[in-house]
Amino acid sequence: MSFDLIKSVVELVQQFMEQNEGKALYSNDLQGFTEWINSSCKNTSESIDPCWIGKESGRISDSIINTLLIRMGRYAKTYSRSIGNSVFSSQDDFIYLIGLKTMGAMTKMELIRHNVHEKSSGILIINRLIRHGWVEQTGSEKDKRTKHIQITEKGHTVLEENMDEIRKASNVVVGNLAHSEQMLLIAILSKLDEFHNSFYHMNLDTRNLLDIAYKRLR
Structure with a gap:
């Protein structure tokens, strides 16, 4: 088994114990840990669109x-x-x-x-x-x-x-990102990096590179 995987699981258990301490929202056993994991994933997937400066005036x-x-x-x-x-x-x-x-x-x-x-x-x-x-x-x-x-x-x-x-x-x-947020950010940035890296180093001027990248999105 991968050491990195074991380390990630241990870190998750530590987060679970810290968040559940004194609140007793979940039982301190495997079932409680599983319920906490499922709840965390649900909250992440159902998160509402964030706000940003200029959003109301049309900034995309x-x-x-x-x-x-x-x-x-x-x-x-x-x-x-x-x-x-x-x-x-x-x-x-x-x-x-x-x-x-x-x-x-x-x-x-x-x-x-x-x-x-x-x-x-x-x-x-x-x-x-x-x-x-x-x-x-x-x-x-x-x-x-x-x-x-x-x-x-x-x-x-x-x-x-x-x-x-x-x-x-x-x-x-990395700042105040939780472990789960860091993992999500790595996945998102890796996906973006893979997309851009596939054509970034072609011997093209900036205009041609932009056009190729734009077409791949369509």
Whole structure:
């Protein structure tokens, strides 16, 4: 059985005990826990449409979602500036390092595409990481012309030294969302990411990319 699944179940049991403590809305056994789960799912699925600024005057959901996603990105960027006492030039530095640590060596373009950057911006970030000695270029065993980027021991060290702060920033960005809300948000954002990633890195100008994306919705 997956450890992540066991961890999620334990977290749910903990939420159940905390919410039920002193209220006795459900019996403290498997039946009560099951009833609580079913009630939580029902409340989530039957939730009413939220309110947002401008809704009454005709502002549609597409517009507010775009605005909120942009705002969340800016909040995350602000929190990341305090990480490592400015050892990182931007959050992109440690995001690239984490990507290489978890996924292994990649070509420059694979790494840039993974982080959804334009080529010019991604190259600047990679070059900066190379200058710091946090990543290095290595030749491919199959094709010597192909260069791979991989994290160095120095890169692992700087990540490890600042990982508590990185996790703290991530925790703050998630804010006051409950575990069930976090899982729902992951599912929704993953669905959106899959949709956009399927054509985002085509060699198209912005106008053509927008038209293709729009047609796929129809």
